[in-house]
Every structure is written in structure tokens, then in C-alpha cells.
Amino acid sequence: MSRHTEIFVVGGGPAGLSAAIVAAELGGKVLLVDDNSKLGGQLIKQTHRFFGSSARDAGIRGISIADKLCEDVQAHKKNLQVLLDTSAVGFYGDGEAGILSPDRYEKVTYERVVVGTGAVENSLNFENNDLPGIYGAGAVQTLMNVHGIRPGQKILMIGSGNIGLIVSYQLLQAGVQVVGVVEAMPTIGGYLVHASKIRRLGVPIMTGHTIVRALGTDGVTGALLCRLDDKYQRIPNTEFEVACDCICLAVGLSPLIDLFQQAKCKMVFVPELGGLVPLHDGNMRTTNPRVYVAGDASGIEEATTAILGGRIAGARAYESIHGPSAAAQKIVDDANLELKSLRAGSTGDRIRWGRERLSQEIAAC
Ligand SMILES: Cc1cc2nc3c(=O)[nH]c(=O)nc-3n(C[C@H](O)[C@H](O)[C@H](O)COP(=O)(O)OP(=O)(O)OC[C@H]3O[C@@H](n4cnc5c(N)ncnc54)[C@H](O)[C@@H]3O)c2cc1C
Numbered sequence: 001m002s003r004h005t006e007i008f009v010v011g012g013g014p015a016g017l018s019a020a021i022v023a024a025e026l027g028g029k030v031l032l033v034d035d036n037s038k039l040g041g042q043l044i045k046q047t048h049r050f051f052g053s054s055a056r057d058a059g060i061r062g063i064s065i066a067d068k069l070c071e072d073v074q075a076h077k078k079n080l081q082v083l084l085d086t087s088a089v090g091f092y093g094d095g096e097a098g099i100l101s102p103d104r105y106e107k108v109t110y111e112r113v114v115v116g117t118g119a120v121e122n123s124l125n126f127e128n129n130d131l132p133g134i135y136g137a138g139a140v141q142t143l144m145n146v147h148g149i150r151p152g153q154k155i156l157m158i159g160s161g162n163i164g165l166i167v168s169y170q171l172l173q174a175g176v177q178v179v180g181v182v183e184a185m186p187t188i189g190g191y192l193v194h195a196s197k198i199r200r201l202g203v204p205i206m207t208g209h210t211i212v213r214a215l216g217t218d219g220v221t222g223a224l225l226c227r228l229d230d231k232y233q234r235i236p237n238t239e240f241e242v243a244c245d246c247i248c249l250a251v252g253l254s255p256l257i258d259l260f261q262q263a264k265c266k267m268v269f270v271p272e273l274g275g276l277v278p279l280h281d282g283n284m285r286t287t288n289p290r291v292y293v294a295g296d297a298s299g300i301e302e303a304t305t306a307i308l309g310g311r312i313a314g315a316r317a318y319e320s321i322h323g324p325s326a327a328a329q330k331i332v333d334d335a336n337l338e339l340k341s342l343r344a345g346s347t348g349d350r351i352r353w354g355r356e357r358l359s360q361e362i363a364a365c
Pocket residue numbers: 010011012013014015016033034035036040041042043046049050051052086087088089116117118119138141162163166167256294295296297301302303304305306
């Protein structure tokens with residue numbers, strides 16, 4: 001079986017949904033696939049009120065932002081077809097992809113594709129890190145906030161970035177004891193407002209510490225921790241044990257990039273954006289002119305910036321088929337203005353440096 005579409009969108013998170021909505025609103029014919037049974041990507045797990053721009057969803061819970069995007073999808077269903085439980089499994093040749101649903105495999109031919117596949121969680125090397133009871137923070141959120149299952153009774157969180165802090169708070173809300181948050185850096189990685197919330201509830205945040213080993217044989221019964229010096233080396237004789245039945249790793253994300261590699265897009269390593277990303281310009285176009293990128297797949301950032309990047313990608317993908325459009329240009333101009341203000345200030349330094357590197361690479365290309 002095969003189907004054709006003008007604009008193929010892979011991923012139904014905030015980036016892919018925004019790209020698809022904009023392209024459909026402009027009049028393009030769009031097919032979106034997502035491998036989950038519900039649209040929203042990471043947003044369907046986010047029960048907390050979002051940080052970000054007040055003009056764009058700050059203070060609104062992630063799940064509600066997903067609901068709003070789904071309403072927009074419904075409003076444009078004449079031009080926008082959605083296939084859930086469907087993965088894009090490969091890009092074969094220019095303008096051809098394979099998609100896999102529970103009951104069939106199909107070929108999709110397209111004129112442009114926007115890839116908004118999001119990110120994968122990083123793991124951490126330590127002894128016994130394959131014991132049952134060791135999860136990534138995304139898996140813990142999926143268990144708790146999507147399926148209503150507590151991952152354990154006493155959990156140790158590794159990583160004090162925003163994800164580690166927010167998931168710790170959600171665990172406490174679900175009645176799970178958080179025995180501590182372990183952080184290798186000398187300072188807390190995430191926003192202090194999130195750190196204060198869990199500290200007030202009695203959770204110690206151990207900066208300058210790491211996990212040496214998970215304890216237990218059939219499952220986690222505890223963890224051996226130790227202190228680190230200012231060069232991140234273990235300080236001898238500082239090991240101590242904590243009891244827990246679950247260890248949660250919140251140690252960063254990396255862009256999910258396999259499809260770009262299959263599409264022969266040039267990849268570049270930009271640590272500030274989370275590692276290997278497809279080289280792309282300000283229009284979110286990669287070095288394969290049929291392929292656009294948006295969201296965490298273009299560099300780890302936030303849902304608000306994923307939405308704006310998605311809007312740019314959707315508008316430019318549409319224009320590259322149908323020619324210049326004043327409406328598309330306005331969408332891009334507005335999104336760029338918002339992106340500039342979101343990335344301003346010291347919290348946006350890292351992203352601005354990463355994006356600057358991309359601009360230099362693309363200029364040299
Ligand atoms: C705990 C936590 C708290 C956060 N808090 C905030 C916050 O307060 N404010 C904020 O702005 N951001 C926040 N974020 C970040 C935000 O959730 C992400 O930046 C955003 O979801 C990225 O959007 P995306 O569309 O790029 O990717 P995702 O939301 O990850 O969506 C990608 C989608 O693509 C699907 N997919 C992947 N590969 C394929 C394939 N081959 N075929 C089909 N489908 C595929 C995935 O299953 C997923 O549904 C938080 C993240 C976490 C984990």
C-alpha cells in the first residue's frame with residue numbers, strides 16, 4: 001500500500017503539531033504520524049504549569065497545551081490527516097518513507113517532510129545500572145502521569161536539572177518518597193523555584209555527589225553514593241549508602257536523529273544543543289532541501305520554542321511547494337520575534353551560542 005502527501009510530518013509533539021497545523025492552515029495537504037496512541041508528545045506527561053513566555057503558554061499545564069493543539073488539529077482536519085500508533089521507520093530515497101502501524105506497513109511519498117521526533121534520554125554508566133527498578137525520568141513520568149502507576153515507594157533521583165526537579169515534585173505529589181536528588185555539579189542545574197519546592201518538602205539535594213553503584217540483586221534495594229572534587233573525580237573514603245527501591249535518571253536528553261541520517265542530511269555536533277543535530281538554517285531547512293526539522297530534534301530546548309520552530313518549518317515547507325505567501329511570511333516573522341525574546345538574557349546564553357555555531361556552519365557550507 002502507498003499514499004501520497006504534500007507535506008509529511010513525523011512526530012505529534014508540540015513541534016510536529018505546530019508545523020502540521022500551520023501548513024494545513026495555509027492550504028497545504030498534510031499527513032502527520034506519531035508512534036503514540038495520543039497526540040502531544042512530551043506534553044501529555046506534563047502535569048505542571050509551564051515556564052516559558054507569558055505570550056505563549058507560560059503558567060498553563062503541559063497537558064492543557066496539548067489539548068489546545070489537538071483542537072487546532074481538529075479545526076484543520078480537511079487538510080490534515082493524522083495516523084496514530086504509526087512510526088516512520090525509514091527514509092528510502094528522496095521523497096519516500098516507510099510507515100509502520102500495528103496492522104500494516106505502507107510507503108509514503110511526499111514533497112516535503114518536517115521531522116519533529118523529539119529527543120531520547122541519556123543514560124549513565126555505573127555498576128549495576130541494568131537492575132530492574134532503574135528508569136529514565138521520561139519512563140517514570142509515563143508510568144505515573146499517563147498510566148497512573150507508581151514506579152516504587154522510595155526513589156532516588158539522579159540529576160537536578162529542571163526535569164529531575166519537576167519529576168521529583170510529581171513523585172512526591174503521587175505519594176512516593178524521594179530520598180534525595182544527586183547532582184555531580186557543584187550547583188543545582190534547574191530553576192531554583194523548582195528546587196525550593198522539593199526542599200521545602202524535605203528532599204535533600206546533594207550537589208557535588210554521584211552514584212557509584214546500584215545495590216541489590218533482583219531489583220534495586222539502595223545506592224552507593226560518593227562525593228566529587230572540583231574536577232568531578234571521586235573523593236576517596238566518602239562513599240555512603242542510601243536505601244531506595246527505585247533510581248530515576250534525569251541526566252539530559254539527546255536529539256533523536258536517525259531519520260535525518262537516513263535522509264543524508266549533514267549532521268553537526270553542537271554540545272549546547274544536546275549533541276548531534278541536522279545542520280539547518282533559520283527556516284529550519286536541512287541540507288537535504290526536502291527535509292525540515294523542528295523542536296528538540298533540532299536542539300534540546302523547550303516546548304514553547306518547539307512550537308515556534310514548528311510554525312516556521314510548517315510555513316517554509318508550504319512556501320517551498322506553493323511559492324511565497326504573505327500569510328506564511330507573517331507567521332515566520334512573528335515566530336522569530338517571539339524566539340528572540342524567549343532566548344534573550346542569561347538563561348538563553350547556551351542556546352544562542354549553539355545557534356550561532358549552526359549559523360557559522362551553514363554559512364561555510
Ligand atoms: C519533565 C519535563 C518538564 C518539562 N517542562 C517544560 C516546561 O515547563 N516548559 C517548556 O516549555 N518545556 C518543558 N519541557 C520540554 C518540552 O516538553 C520539550 O521541549 C518538547 O516536548 C519538545 O517538543 P518536540 O515536539 O520536539 O518533541 P516531543 O514532545 O518529544 O514529541 C515528539 C513526538 O514524536 C514521536 N516520534 C518520535 N519518533 C517517531 C517516529 N519515527 N515516528 C513517529 N513518531 C515519532 C514521539 O513519540 C513523540 O510523540 C519539559 C520536558 C520534560 C521531560
